[in-house]
Amino acid sequence: MSERLDVLILDDEPIVGKRLKPALAKIGCEVEIFVNSNEALDRINEKEFDIVVTDIRMENIDGLQVLEHVVKKSGRTKVIMLTGYAMMAVAREAMEKGAFDFIAKPFKPDDLRKIIAKAAKALGSPIDFNASDAGND
Amino acid sequence: MENGKQKELRTLEGHYDRIESIEVARKALLDRKRMSMRFLMYLCFSLVFLIALGTAVILIITNSRVEKKLRFLEITNDLTVEISQARRFEKNFFLYGTNLNDALENIYHAKNILDQNRSELKKILGKDEHERIISSIISNINHYEILIDRLIKTEPSQMVSPKFHSTKKEIEAELRKYGREMIAFAQDLMKKERESLRRILSLSRNLHIYSLIFLLIFLMFVAYLFGSRLLSHINRFTTYAQRIASGNFTPITPTRRYRDEFTDLALAINQMTQELEEHEATIVQSHKMRAVGTLTAGVAHELNNPLNNITITAHMLLEDYDTMNKDEHIDMINDVINETDRSKKIISNLLDFARESSSQVESLGLEKLLRDTVDLASNQLKLSGIKISFQTTGNLPRIHGDGQQLQQVFLNLILNAVDASSKGKKIQILLVPADEPNYVAVKVIDTGKGIPEHIIGSIFDPFFTTKGKGKGTGLGLSVSQGIVGKHGGRISVSSREGAGAIFTVILPITTIPDKIMHQQVLL
């Protein structure tokens, strides 16, 4: 087990954060959850996260804007996009803007954990993904 | 279920009302005395013929009168000739002492003429006149004859007697007096007859002229009558056609006292509008299904959010079931239940709208209707990344109408605005009192690409579309206009290319529900 990953989850659906926080904590992530993109951006300005997970379709500032902001602020941070409105054009746009990965809702917690593990590997601090698998059995 | 049945009943009722109103119109149309154009035409031609006949009869009568006058003139002429001849012999006798028997013979002839034509003369002159004139002529002739007779008898015996000359002179004077009177009478008669003949001839001439003028006027009147009647019919049916084209399917009701061939046309049109309306209902429904199809994409995506919540929660519950306490379990299960409800709501909105229901008129609060419509379109708006705002001055009176159909109109306008707008733009919906009193206005304002000036006049035409092949039917606005027209309202548009468009729907406020209900039945 390496050092903990700082993860920010932003989704205007409160349940997403509420349920993903314990799910990601199991694989060694320190998770902060937000439902409002403005507050999330403020926090991102304060602190450099390892991973930002954001919904795309949100009031005021959408996920793509958050993505641009994060990429501009810290090239190191991996941004994972979630959306219920998955379409090829949005997916390509997100990737072009520097997203690390893109996942369509609905997804299983394990799907996201796999992506987080991939991101951790890319960040140079691999995590023990099997920790969650143990709980899954 | 109960509600559905009631709805169905009411719909059926509406349908029967509609058929009944057409039946009522049919009865009213037929329940009039028939005065067909063909009958009128026959009537007029018969009248013209009668006038011509009358003129002809009068002319024939005049002709026979002229003939009679001529005959009388002939008689009087003969009479005058005979009397003149007699007088000539009489003159010769006094001058040269020639025979007087010839004069007597002429007198005899004259009397004969009068005798022979007595009845005729009586007819021509009339009884009283005949008595007066003829008797005076006859008495003159008789006197004359007696005098001639006396001359003939006295002459041979008293030629030498001195009294002879004086007697002869006496007789001569008397003879001349009677002869002159005779001639004068005959000539007077002739003059009178000529005068009367001249009058008759001029009457006949005038009759010709007057009958021609009368015929001309009469024919002009007939032409005007038919022309104006035909024209008024055609104008009437033109307005009917325009009315039907604008979506008002009120049956044609009688406007005149009599029925004619155009009544049959009106009946056929009433029948046609009934069928048109049935077809229109199909078009409205199929257009609604297209809107539903468009909305489905938005709904499918919107469903992903609750589905995701359920998926994550269920998986986490499964994963951590043993390590969590009962409260946490209940919290998670409640989340699943709530999210399921949310999914149901997302779908049921659309399903409610999609359900086929025939028109029913009710009191409607436009504010709620518009909010529901915005809700219905909200997924589509999210999908397109377009914001929508709804503002109202509030406290607007209710209107009466078919909520579903009006919702279809507003939804169509919103979806059109979405199509015209690009991502990040805003659509504004305003519910305000209209400029006209007793109307409310709903404005759908977008800041999209706008409508080019050269097509703005035709956007309400059926099958007009700016969308690509297979994307639009070109019926949306046309159907919307039909629906709004049925509610007694209007749709108008103002747009500047590149600056967006404003669609305004105005609808009448109705204070007396019964009135519009009744109108709706007639529609």
Added chain:
Amino acid sequence: MSIIIIASDSYKTGREISEKVAEAAGYACMDRELLKSVSEKYNAPEGKLIRALEKPPSFMGLTSKLRNLYLAYIQEVTLSRLLEDNVVCHGLAAHLYILGVSHALKVRILSDPERLISEMTAQENVARKKAINLIKKRKALRKRWSIACFNMDENEPSGYDLVISLSQIEPDEAVKTVVDTVGYRKFKPMTYSIKCLKDKELAGRVRAVLMKNFSDVKVQANGSTVIVETRALKRDKQKKTEAIKKLAGEIKDVGIVEVHVFKDIFRQAVESDR
């Protein structure tokens, strides 16, 4: 990292460019050689597979039923290979059934018209004018074929990410353009796009199995859920549904099978006449 799908108005041109692109990008190249394994796997003659890829159904040629079956076979094998990534795919109609996969770059290569004409004159041994006519005809034929088989017009440029006409652009320049383009971040595979492709691959496998038994099935997959649409008469509905569920349920990775049966109005109309 990505997939490059190349389609061309001439098989020869398309193949040339595909090979060059594969070489330049360091990708594998997939072409009609794949038909050999299709033929072996499904016991279908290779000639007929090629015909299914080229000609619309006609009286003389394949029936549409058979053609659709062959296309389903080709689709299945192609999709399973495309999962491997880093592939240039040509000549297998992939541009018509790989839709909405963000890491697949679709390229249309239009041959130099002069070359096309000279090829045609040599091949058919006809005059220039005739050759131009034949090319026109072939284009119309391809349109008919693509619409009949996939309900899409393959001549429509909006179906591609990149359309390159070789009338002015040299083949090497075209290759460079394609390789540069595929390097954009937007063509990188991601969880979502890989899932899209996997769904298609699973649907392809289920389709290939079902089409052997039922000609009129449409198959979609989402994760392990497979949705099958078909037509049946009311009385056959249950039997058909059960048969499809059983057949599809035995396929690897298939979880839930959903069958949507539509009323077969045509057959109903035919039978009600009897």
